[in-house]
Amino acid sequence: MNEPVYNFGAGPATLPVSVMQQIRDEFLNFNNMGVSIIEISHRSKEFEAVLDRCDALVREIANLPSNYQILYTHGGAQMQFSGVPLNLLGLKPAHQATYAETGHFSRLANVEAARFGNITIACSSKDTQYDRIPAFTRDMVSDDSSYAFITGNNTIYGTQYQTYPDMGDIPLVVDATSDIFSRPVDFSKTGVVFAGMQKNLGPSGTALVIVRDDLIGHALERTPSLLDYSVYHKAHSLPNTANTFAIYTMCLVMEWLKNQGGVAAMAKLNEAKAQTIYTAIDESDFYRGTAHPEHRSRMNVTFLLPTDELNALFVKEALANGLYALKGHKIVGGVRASIYNAMPLAGCQKLVEFMREFARTKG
Ligand SMILES: *Cc1c(COP(=O)(O)O)cnc(C)c1O
Numbered sequence: 001m002n003e004p005v006y007n008f009g010a011g012p013a014t015l016p017v018s019v020m021q022q023i024r025d026e027f028l029n030f031n032n033m034g035v036s037i038i039e040i041s042h043r044s045k046e047f048e049a050v051l052d053r054c055d056a057l058v059r060e061i062a063n064l065p066s067n068y069q070i071l072y073t074h075g076g077a078q079m080q081f082s083g084v085p086l087n088l089l090g091l092k093p094a095h096q097a098t099y100a101e102t103g104h105f106s107r108l109a110n111v112e113a114a115r116f117g118n119i120t121i122a123c124s125s126k127d128t129q130y131d132r133i134p135a136f137t138r139d140m141v142s143d144d145s146s147y148a149f150i151t152g153n154n155t156i157y158g159t160q161y162q163t164y165p166d167m168g169d170i171p172l173v174v175d176a177t178s179d180i181f182s183r184p185v186d187f188s189k190t191g192v193v194f195a196g197m198q199k200n201l202g203p204s205g206t207a208l209v210i211v212r213d214d215l216i217g218h219a220l221e222r223t224p225s226l227l228d229y230s231v232y233h234k235a236h237s238l239p240n241t242a243n244t245f246a247i248y249t250m251c252l253v254m255e256w257l258k259n260q261g262g263v264a265a266m267a268k269l270n271e272a273k274a275q276t277i278y279t280a281i282d283e284s285d286f287y288r289g290t291a292h293p294e295h296r297s298r299m300n301v302t303f304l305l306p307t308d309e310l311n312a313l314f315v316k317e318a319l320a321n322g323l324y325a326l327k328g329h330k331i332v333g334g335v336r337a338s339i340y341n342a343m344p345l346a347g348c349q350k351l352v353e354f355m356r357e358f359a360r361t362k363g
Contacts, residue, residue: 006347009325010155010300010338011178012198019252038245042238050248051236057254061181061262062210065188069216071209072237072247074226077105077177077196080207081112084149084173084192086223088215089117091171094144095220098122098170100136103154104331105175110149116220120145129332130157132292138168147171147191153179155199156329158291158302158336164189171215179299180208181257182341183267191215199299200340202250206243257341266341273339273348274298280352286359290332304334311335314358321354323347 007014030037031046040047055070064070073079089095095117099110101124113119122141123134133154141148148167153160155178164172164185171191180195187193192211198204211229219228231239237247260266278296281287281303290302305311311334315327328334339348 003322005322005324006343006350007324008337008339008343008347008351010199010329010336011196012204013200013338013340014342015202015249016253016256016342019249019256022252023249037248040244042242042244047244047248048236050244050251051238054247054251054254057251057258058208058210061254061257062185062187064210067213068187069211069213069229069233070237071211071229071232072242072250073194073207073209073232074205074243075207076198076205077175077194077207078108078112079227080175080194080209081109082116083209083227083229084109084147084194085113085116085119086227087211087219087229088147088171088173088192089113090218090220091146091215092144094118095146096120096142096144097147097149098141098145099149100124100134100151101126102133102151102159103130103157104329105155105177106149106151109151109175113149117146122148125159128292129290130154130159131290132295133159133161136165138166138170141167141170145170147173149173150175152176153182153297153299155297155300155338156302156331156336158289158297158300158332159295160297160299162295171212177207178338178340179297181263181266182270182299184263197246197250199338200253200342202253203243203246206246206250208250253342260341269345270298270339270341273343273345274301276345276348276352277301277337277339277355280355284355284359284363286363287355290334299338299340301337301339302328302332302334304328308333310362313362317358318351318354321350323351323354326351 098120152174173192177196178199194209217230328336
């Protein structure tokens with residue numbers, strides 16, 4: 001047997017091995033139909049059953065209140081940078097929204113939203129290279145705002161909201177692409193939570209959107225149909241040919257997550273995984289974490305070695321040791337270990353062993 005390769009890529013990212021084995025095993029013969037999941041109609045009863053099952057699992061895993069709807073949308077997470085303002089700005093006459101700016105993706109989100117309405121940046125950690133999550137509270141959001149927007153986990157900078165801010169009467173919108181279902185979340189405190197599938201859910205190019213009932217049906221006149229939440233809702237996410245393979249894969253990942261003990265068990269495991277690596281960083285003078293300790297992410301651990309040459313050598317030698325895709329995003333440099341739900345604790349332990357050995361020989 002070859003040693004396993006652990007995939008620390010930021011996204012598309014590692015998926016549970018058992019899920020990929022199941023996909024392989026039934027790829028040519030889905031449900032004993034003699035045909036593949038990728039060649040059956042999105043309107044077939046067999047695919048509808050997959051969709052229904054995925055809905056039920058999401059509802060159970062998220063402990064979703066009944067007044068929230070589940071949509072599967074095209075275009076990944078960034079399509080929702082347009083989808084959110086197009087659907088929600090019309091809630092109030094000012095067509096205004098308030099954003100927290102905590103990194104690259106939250107910046108892209110507020111720049112995109114400004115194409116459609118009046119966008120306020122209430123707080124930003126730009127001045128400290130996005131190394132923290134600045135305070136964002138209801139009193140920083142004008143009553144005219146249709147919604148308040150946060151990026152739950154900052155994939156590039158390795159920071160994460162430890163809890164979501166309470167926005168009271170203002171709908172809170174969360175880009176949860178890189179930490180959805182990694183821990184329990186009180187969805188009743190949110191208006192919209194969306195996530196590109198490629199980090200904790202499945203394949204890329206598609207997003208899960210969880211939206212409160214009363215926020216559906218207010219899309220601006222010019223909203224393209226395939227961005228309009230009410231169009232997806234009325235058609236059970238099949239306004240046109242959906243990405244059936246992505247939804248099928250996500251359904252299997254949700255089944256796996258339920259069998260792991262759901263988000264409560266996952267949160268414990270994710271905490272242990274992250275602590276394993278952060279402890280190794282904090283114990284050494286060789287590695288330096290880039291995120292402020294109180295705002296550290298449990299999904300993306302970012303750190304620097306003393307020089308660019310050592311960063312590059314670390315990534316190269318790690319790869320030769322079965323530790324794949326550890327290179328940091330070009331904006332931050334250094335090393336980034338993305339340790340989403342499907343990364344086992346053993347992967348983090350193997351990384352830490354490698355870190356200690358590398359520091360011992362190169363430090
Ligand atoms: C990866 C990521 C995105 C980008 O997702 P796409 O599906 O490529 O658009 C957006 N937001 C966050 C927080 C991410 O981690």
